[in-house]
Amino acid sequence: MRSEVRSRIGEHTVRWIMGACAGVSLLALGLIVLFLFREGMPVFRTVSLGGFLGGRFWFPTSEPPSLGILPMILGSGLVTGFALLVAVPLGIGTALFVGEVAPASARNPLKVAVEMLAGVPSVVYGFFGLMIVVPWLQATLNLPTGQTALTASLLLGIMAVPTVASIAEDAVAAVPDTWREASLALGATRWQTLRSVVVPAARSGLLAGTLLGMGRAVGETMTVLMVSGNSPTLPPVLGWPVRTLTATIALEMAETPVGSPHYHALFAVGGVLFLFTLTLNVVGELVGNRIRRLA
Amino acid sequence: MVSQFQPAGPAMEMGTAFSVQHLSFFYGQERVLTDVSLDIPQRRITSIVGPSGCGKSTFLRVLNRLYEVVPSARAVGQVWFEGRDILARGTDVVDLRRRVGMVFQKPNPFPKSVYENVAYAPRIHGVRKRRVLYDIVARALGQAALWEEVHTRLGKSAFDLSGGQQQRLCIARALAMEPKVILMDEPTSALDPTATAKIEDLITVLKDTYTVVIVTHNMQQAARVSDLAAVFLTGGEMVEYDETNRIFENPNDKRVEDYVTGKFG
DSSP: OHHHHHHHHHHHHHHHHHHHHHHHHHHHHHHHHHHHHHHHGGGGGTSOHHHHHHOSOEETTSSSOEEOOHHHHHHHHHHHHHHHHHHHHHHHHHHHIIIIISOHHHHHHHHHHHHHHHHSOHHHHHHHIIIIIHHHHHHHHTOSOSOSHHHHHHHHHHHHHHHHHHHHHHHHHTSOHHHHHHHHHTTOOHHHHIIIIIHHHTHHHHHHHHHHHHHHHHHOOHHHHHHSBOOOOSSOOTTSOBOOHHHHHHHHGGGSOTTSHHHHHHHHHHHHHHHHHHHHHHHHHHHHHHHHHHO | OOOSOOSSOTTOOTTEEEEEEEEEEEETTEEEEEEEEEEEETTSEEEEEOSTTSSHHHHHHHHTTGGGGSTTEEEEEEEEETTEETTSTTOOHHHHHHHEEEEOSSOOOOSSBHHHHHHHHHHHTTOOOHHHHHHHHHHHHHHTTOHHHHTTOTTSBGGGSOHHHHHHHHHHHHHTTOOSEEEEESTTTTSOHHHHHHHHHHHHHHTTTSEEEEEESOHHHHHHHOSEEEEEETTTEEEEEEEHHHHHHSOSSHHHHHHHTTSOO
16 A cells, blocks of 8 residues: 555656656747847847848947848858758758668668767867868869858758758658559569659658758858858858858857847847747648658 | 560460469578469469468569568579569569559558559550550559549549549559559458459459459458469468369368368468
């Protein structure tokens, strides 16, 4: 009798502790969002929403300050777009190879290798980029500097491969074997089966992987900061230094007086980034769940 | 397209679709079929019956070499089809499977439209002209007794069809490649009695044009549709093979008698 009571109390405690753990994550998220918006909103006392998002000039310390983040929005867009051109073919190709083509014995080593790619700290990517990729691109393409949007895109593309690949792999694994067998039994080759049955059936999962990979690329900071040159040019050009939203916050946060328009502007940049990655993640998850339910 | 399989090779009797000789089958170390030999005649319905785990589905998958999707699977022996041993090295499995269609246990239409499901095989085998493709699809759906029910919604998803219609769609999908043989792996096990009756009627009609090999664990079904029956028992042994009527009325083997009269299985 007594031991039963004790075990019930124990169970209660464990549930309470686990609930508290989950609660802390939620609380942290809530606080981040709260502060982001509470500290970001006052920027609109200095500049209109349109002037902030669409403004062409970023001179946050002049008097009066120019707080336009259009160069950074476009800079982030350019870098992310080209990063996806690298990450999506590599990620989906990896997923298809691991899931459909590679012999069973090679599957796990490959998966582990791709996961390790995700485990490399971003500063290491940045360091590698700065020391190897920057001089190499500068020499190869004969550019005035190797710190360009292209450099950042290449590195970000590689960094986003694990995100794209792991979700694409789940999507491919969710395609029922009976469809593959039906296709093979109709005299299709493995390649035809892959192209005509597996990929179309997995396409919303592949899209979800792409969106989440995009979220990864948009949010990445350290690597971009180290290799992109960081000048807010408009319009941003692939072979030229570029400034992203993330790099802007990281570069300037230390030298801005608390409460100044510049300070509030950086929080607002954080808010813009947050909304953007939130949208990508939510849409990505929704699209991803749809395929899982279908299959 | 020229087939590597030429009609009636030297080892074949006329009118034989498959001549299976001393076929044994293994998944890794596990033996699934033991020294099976039988001749399957053309344009008749041969049923493969037996209890669960007797290797009957595996046997079917040898006939189109679909067993190969399992890496550890290994078939030993000879299976002659159109003058060639299909288990021999260098067999063109794509060509083999074009000529030996298959219908699965559960209806497994692709997540595509009704039309695209049936057009799948001709498309991958190189038919490009819309008109030709449409004719093939219409003919196959007609042969599968489905045209009347679906011709107004060819563009709709195949998943909108009922289970029985989906299975007939899968039959049409196989017929669209104009095969010689249709293999059916318990094609009605997931269907209700009405849909089952429709499929059985269809199978009986198909034998005018095609060789049909059907796996079933349903004795009544084997008795209703098949001309010949091969009885497999646990261990993957074929213990009896004859005209279906004869086996059901007067089995030679005591174990077969027990099985067909429902004492086990």
